[in-house]
Amino acid sequence: KQEVTQIPAALSVPEGENLVLNCSFTDSAIYNLQWFRQDPGKGLTSLLLIQSSQREQTSGRLNASLDKSSGRSTLYIAASQPGDSATYLCAVRSSGSRLTFGEGTQLTVNP
Amino acid sequence: EAGVAQSPRYKIIEKRQSVAFWCNPISGHATLYWYQQILGQGPKLLIQFQNNGVVDDSQLPKDRFSAERLKGVDSTLKIQPAKLEDSAVYLCASSSFVGSSYNEQFFGPGTRLTVL
Numbered sequence: 001k002q003e004v005t006q007i008p009a010a011l012s013v014p015e016g017e018n019l020v021l022n023c024s025f026t027d028s029a030i031y032n033l034q035w036f037r038q039d040p041g042k043g044l045t046s047l048l049l050i051q052s053s054q055r056e057q058t059s060g061r062l063n064a065s066l067d068k069s070s071g072r073s074t075l076y077i078a079a080s081q082p083g084d085s086a087t088y089l090c091a092v093r094s095s096g097s098r099l100t101f102g103e104g105t106q107l108t109v110n111p
Numbered sequence: 112e113a114g115v116a117q118s119p120r121y122k123i124i125e126k127r128q129s130v131a132f133w134c135n136p137i138s139g140h141a142t143l144y145w146y147q148q149i150l151g152q153g154p155k156l157l158i159q160f161q162n163n164g165v166v167d168d169s170q171l172p173k174d175r176f177s178a179e180r181l182k183g184v185d186s187t188l189k190i191q192p193a194k195l196e197d198s199a200v201y202l203c204a205s206s207s208f209v210g211s212s213y214n215e216q217f218f219g220p221g222t223r224l225t226v227l
Contacts, residue, residue, distance in 0.1 A: 044154070
């Protein structure tokens with residue numbers, strides 16, 4: 001059974017700081033990994049999707065890496081802004097189309 | 112392109128009552144998912160439809176939860192009777208299915224259920 005863990009559970013940083021969110025998974029036989037953003041009271045917005053054959057994906061100030069063999073992924077956010085404040089969720093697709101989610105990292109960027 | 116629509120956005124009921132949620136996926140998306148997200152946790156898949164057939168309902172509490180997608184488009188999720196522990200956000204998502212591959216999932220805004 002796939003299990004996904006995200007560390008830290010919460011993170012507070014000053015504006016402008018670069019930061020890294022961590023995600024680990026127990027079963028390395030994955031199809032892909034997705035990072036999502038969730039704002040309070042809202043649904044999930046997909047940020048980046050990394051296929052199992054890829055090592056990283058970039059979108060603007062976001063960079064996600066994947067090390068399938070070690071069961072780890074990181075989401076790097078450069079030059080953080082208050083608008084980046086949200087909960088960030090990591091999800092792994094192991095078999096079929098089921099996504100297994102971590103519990104998320106709640107990020108607060110202080111002005 | 113319109114996103115995934117869900118209604119209602121909020122619902123408050125008493126335990127043992129019944130409740131139903133509605134989802135309209137993105138046009139053309141064959142696959143539809145219902146997730147339950149308890150406060151402070153990641154979403155958990157309840158049921159997945161491929162067109163109007165069930166692909167995965169292994170985590171659906173079938174004694175009280177039911178879902179249908181009769182015409183392969185809209186879907187309803189029902190809880191009867193509700194328990195206190197059903198208080199959560201219920202998320203609907205959809206994705207396209209090309210060849211034998213499931214593509215990126217797009218999520219609706221969710222329905223926040225409070226059971227008193």
